[in-house]
Amino acid sequence: MSNIPAELKYVSSHEWLRLEADGSVTVGITEHAQELLGDIVFVELPAVGANLAADEQAGVVESVKAASDVYAPIAGEILEVNAELEANPELANSEPYAAGWFFKIKPANAADLDGLLDAAAYAAEIGA
Amino acid sequence: MTAPKRTPLFDAHVASGAKMVDFAGWEMPIHYGSQLKEHEIVRSDAGMFDVSHMTVVDITGSDAKVWLQKLIANDVAKLGFEGKALYSGMLNEQGGVVDDLIVYLTATGYRMVINAGTTEKDLAWMDKQSAGFDVKLQVRRDLAMLAVQGPTAIAKVCSVKPELADAIQALKVFQGLPSGDWFFARTGYTGEDGLEIMIPADQAITFFDELKAAGVAPIGLGARDTLRLEAGMNLYGHDMDETVSPLEAGMGWTIAWTEGRDFIGRAALEAQKAAGVAMKQVGLVLEGRGVLREGQKVVVDGAEGIITSGTFSPTLKHSIAIARVPAATGATAQVDLRGTLTEVRVVKMPFVRNGKKVFE
Structure with missing residues (x-):
């Protein structure tokens, strides 16, 4: 049974989003996503300052088993990437909602978050 | 769709926390938590793989030797004593690889271990090629098979089977020891030292539990694949198949070219060599x-x-x-x-x- 924190937002491509106090949004991949991928061995993160459209490719996560694209769940500018994750990709397996975060994005439009999945809707989507 | 088959060790996998997946029609453990950790255990200590989905075939009959000399590209005449093992390709007339296998010399004939995913095709091919030969094939679904691999694997098996420890420790690489219905072979698919052990199916879970208690970790198919790849060993259906010549799949060393030996696929391979591979x-x-x-x-x-x-x-x-x-x-x-x-x-x-x- 996957852990799906109630306070986060989700998209069906298995990224989670957390709205921070300063208005930025932290993005990572869900516990379900890391379970599907298995042991993660490389991550490629977007360039800081890049302006991405919603659903635009923001990076790659490679596990022993497969390579998978990571998408920007909302449009915005990349403010920061998790350098510790690049050095220790297994953090996305062990702490997908904490130390395993991928990047922080400044939403082009704060209201974009409202249309995303809540925990219950994401759980339904993955059949959890 | 038929339901996936289960090996005699299925319950032991579930009890060990395995994530089970369908592999070649068998419900097999892909990992027991972390594929990477399992890989490292086999490189540094000892792990065990359930390979009971592979098929053991006993070959008897007065023509067993000459038939195998035709059927496979390596030469069973190299098997000088009981328990000795040989790796070979089984080729089609076009020189493609029907399967890769290990064959052992036994007291009554030969024992062959073939891949799970190719079993039906292999048995049909072997049956077809047996016309005119006095050979009998017996599929041994009554046996389970565990590969115990890693630098401490043999010592840990010996600690569980102290009565056989001297004989197991005396085994050279690619050599096997029959013991009643059991068979211990110093072979593997990881690049580490270790054994592949055939076990009467009804004793498999007990042996698995004893090995686990002796510090041998269960290892899934995921780590089996990364280990064999590091060891540079072919996986049938990926690195070669019926459309690929053994000469183009790193299997040249398994072909016994002894003059006058007429194995299936020889003419095609000779034509490839003449034309340039x-x-x-x-x-x-x-x-x-x-x-x-x-x-x-x-x-x-x-x-x-x-x-x-x-x-x-x-x-x-x-x-x-x-x-x-x-x-x-x-x-x-x-x-x-x-x-x-x-x-x-x-x-x-x-x-x-x-x-x-x-x-x-």
């Missing part, structure tokens, strides 16, 4: 970021090859692959890595033996 099997190494994957295109001076198996190497901490490339390929090649042509090194396999990097 177009491709060869090599190892690829990517020391930068990214992971080489099966099916990716290899580019060498405008000619093309293909990656037949690729992964992240847990021992080396970078990606490695087995590839079939143009015969003229030198020290480097390029791989189409998700749309980007990336330079890789071409090396002689294996990549890892006994826990250590071995290629230059």
Whole structure:
């Protein structure tokens, strides 16, 4: 049974989003996503300052088993990437909602978050 | 759809926390938590793999030897004493690989271990080729098989089977020891020392539990694949199949060319050799970021090859692959890595033996 924190937002491509106090949004991949991928061995993160459209490719996560694209769940500018994750990709397996975060994005439009999945809707989507 | 089959060890896998997946029609453990950790355990200590999905076939009859000399490309005449093992391809008339297998000399004839996914096809092929020969094939579904691999594997098996310890420790590589309905062979698919053990099915779970108590960790099919790839060992259906010549799949050393020996596929292989073998099997190494994957295109001076198996190497901490490339390929090649042509090194396999990097 996957852990799906109630306070986060989700998209069906298995990224989670957390709205921070300063208005930025932290993005990572869900516990379900890391379970599907298995042991993660490389991550490629977007360039800081890049302006991405919603659903635009923001990076790659490679596990022993497969390579998978990571998408920007909302449009915005990349403010920061998790350098510790690049050095220790297994953090996305062990702490997908904490130390395993991928990047922080400044939403082009704060209201974009409202249309995303809540925990219950994401759980339904993955059949959890 | 038929339901996936279960090995005699199914309940032991579930009790050990395995994630079970369908593999060649069998419900098998892919991992018991972390594929990477399991890989490292086999390189540094001891792990066990359920390989009961593979098929054991006992071959008897007065023509068993001459029939096998026709059926497979290596020569069972090399098997000088009971328990001795031989690796071989079984080829079709076009020189493609029907399967790869191990054959042992037994007291009553021979014992062959073939792949799970090819079993039905192999048995049909063997049955067809047996016309006119006095041979009898017996499939041994009454046996389970456990591979116990790693630097401490043999010592740990001996601690569980103290009465056989001296005989097991005396085994040389590619040599087996029959003991009642049990059979201990010093073979494996990991590049580590260890044993492959055939066990009466009803004793398999007890033995598995005893090994576990002795410190042998259960290992899933995921780590089995990364271990064999580091060891530079072929996986049937990926690195070779019926459309691929053993000469282009790194299996040249398994062909016994003894003059006058007429094995199936020989004429086709001789024609290939006369014309010049177009491709060869090599190892690829990517020391930068990214992971080489099966099916990716290899580019060498405008000619093309293909990656037949690729992964992240847990021992080396970078990606490695087995590839079939143009015969003229030198020290480097390029791989189409998700749309980007990336330079890789071409090396002689294996990549890892006994826990250590071995290629230059």
